[in-house]
Amino acid sequence: MKYSIFSLARAALSGHRNWPRTWRDAEPKPRYDVVIIGGGGHGLATAYHLAADYGITNVAVLEKGWIGSGNAGRNTTIIRSNYLLPGNIGFYELSMKLWERMEQDLNYNTMVSQRGVLNLYHSDAQRDAYARRGNAMRINGIDAELLDAAAVRKMVPFLNFDNARFPIQGGLLQRRGGTARHDAVVWGYAHAADRRGVDIIQNCEVTSFTRDAGGRVTGVETTRGTIGAGKVGMAVAGSSSRVAAMADLRLPIESHVLQAFVSEGLKPLIPGVMTFGAGHFYVSQSDKGGLVFGGDIDGYNSYAQRGNMPVMEDVCEGGMALMPLIGRLRLLRQWGGIMDMSMDGSPIIDRTPVDGLFINAGWCYGGFKATPASGLVFAHLLARNEPHAEATRFRLDRFQRGAMIDEKGQGAQPNLH
Amino acid sequence: MRIACPFCGPRENSEFSYLGDAKPKRPGPDAGEDAVYEYVYLRDNVAGEMAELWYHGGGCRAWLQVRRNTVTHEILSVEPAAGAGAASVTP
Known part of the structure; x- marks a missing residue:
């Protein structure tokens, strides 16, 4: 069937009990x-x-x-x-x-949400690498903006900008990126x-x-x-x-396990997708409020669809380095998927x-x-x-x-x- | 996943670095391009028991050959494999 405002209205009349199968x-x-x-x-x-x-x-x-x-x-x-x-x-x-x-x-409705992807940089060398990447994107007609620390601070003021080892100097932003x-x-x-x-x-x-x-x-x-x-x-x-x-x-190809994590629900906190440039940590917030995040693969061949504790610790350390305010947040769920890692x-x-x-x-x-x-x-x-x-x-x-x-x-x- | 190092005892896997499948052997200098291609790029990618090389960098710095089940993460045996990580040419 075709989904439309009319199919929705029709189904509403019967209390949404008679929706046909999607496939x-x-x-x-x-x-x-x-x-x-x-x-x-x-x-x-x-x-x-x-x-x-x-x-x-x-x-x-x-x-x-x-x-x-x-x-x-x-x-x-x-x-x-x-x-x-x-x-x-x-x-x-x-x-x-x-x-x-x-x-x-x-x-x-696949809930495509172009809320932006922000890759943070923490050193001059990393800024240069991101400038190069951003330029490559723009040459190819893709949107990219190189932000300085002040612009990042305006978007996400709660980050740990003055981290002694990895201060946030700015970020590469693709506004059309996001989640689905x-x-x-x-x-x-x-x-x-x-x-x-x-x-x-x-x-x-x-x-x-x-x-x-x-x-x-x-x-x-x-x-x-x-x-x-x-x-x-x-x-x-x-x-x-x-x-x-x-x-x-x-x-x-080798098969490796990659873990992902969801925290308990929070009020809206993270506007888009953010990545920590000095470790490997990426995070977004789901519509239900949970922080969805991950980091590196475990690093050994696996078909087990579950990982091990050291990577969980490493990912959470990356999160804490980026935004210490999540320190008392509890993990709700964690799982693993098997990746085709090509050479x-x-x-x-x-x-x-x-x-x-x-x-x-x-x-x-x-x-x-x-x-x-x-x-x-x-x-x-x-x-x-x-x-x-x-x-x-x-x-x-x-x-x-x-x-x-x-x-x-x-x-x-x-x-x- | 803990690996029982024969020299240090059981240690958590973050002390170890992973090289991968122990089976590929570096071909000799006259083996030809196809042999080098197979050695560098192709893998059996075993689902089940696999012999693999781990390096105990956070401990005794020994190379180890570990037999491990890639489906369950069960470790079946750990043996010293001195020099396994060096890029030696198969005689």
Whole structure:
């Protein structure tokens, strides 16, 4: 159904008891033109764009649990396009533009809130680095403002500006950045894809690929039977290596755990998203009032979806250094998600050496903000067999060619990206 | 997650630095580009038991080979692995 003021009024007359399902609970058909593995934001966005922009509606999204139960439901909901390097910068700005029109495109309230992303700097060298980043953004038509300490103080006067080791000297502000409601993004894409004929199949885990004599992937074996496919796209960040291994592929990826935290609710305090530049701590405030924050990955390979205490301590120390007023705040919840940490910190969206199998992986911990553009460019690749103009550098073989997109300059050590 | 260092006893994991999977071995100088590419970039990314290298920088500064389950974080064994972190070429 289409959501509108009229559907709301109609539903109100029956006490909101008769809302239809947002998407159908589809039974698997024997064959689809395209099968997407992974019912997270990226997989559902891919299916939506295949149907909406490329006219391919015979599409299934297979999800081993329920949609949005992986990283789409475990992130800190930040959207931004403050990247530096060619390859990333245009792609993330494409994503930002899609965020800005998402609610109209999907006919769903995803609570996109452009409340600003402020990266604080604490030294002259860091100011220069942020000036460079801001200039790179502006050259590419993206908004960026370099603020001095006085301007930051006006926005967020409660920060610890005179910290002896890490005084706040200013910040790089992207006003168009902000947050979105992560679950609603999943449900919105499911809603919009379903309306265009896409089958969303939950509790359906892929157990192997079926291949013909020439090695081409012809479908998947699942816990709900064999499903044939013209093409298969995998969007299973966190588990990419495990799924790729079913097609005898080894990837330039390690799986690591990233933790996130929510405090008890507060009155409105933090106007947008803020990051501490001298450690690793980022924070925003949800509409319910809780502070949503996180920091570094734990740093060791993990598929456990939970982390360890030292990182919690480190993240909270970063928070205390930035804003000591949270010292008596209690943590309400904490969880972990499994990140595809690629060898250069940038994603992979490409064909694979296996015919008929396409990969969307390696999102490190930047996957949420990329959701709409990832769906669009992956749909383009699946439909046209060639990369979208904004995703030509996310190739699987870039490591072999020496064409890395290493935003942090850390080299092939995934736990440092 | 605590790692039982064979020299120092059980210590919390923040005392240790992680290098990663112990399996990749640096190829010899004549091994060719593909071998170097595999060594530097490709990983098994094991879900389950994995042998990996940790460095006890906050303690005895020994390299250790730890067998750990990446799905449960259970540590199965810890053994000294002297020199494991040095960039030595496989003979």
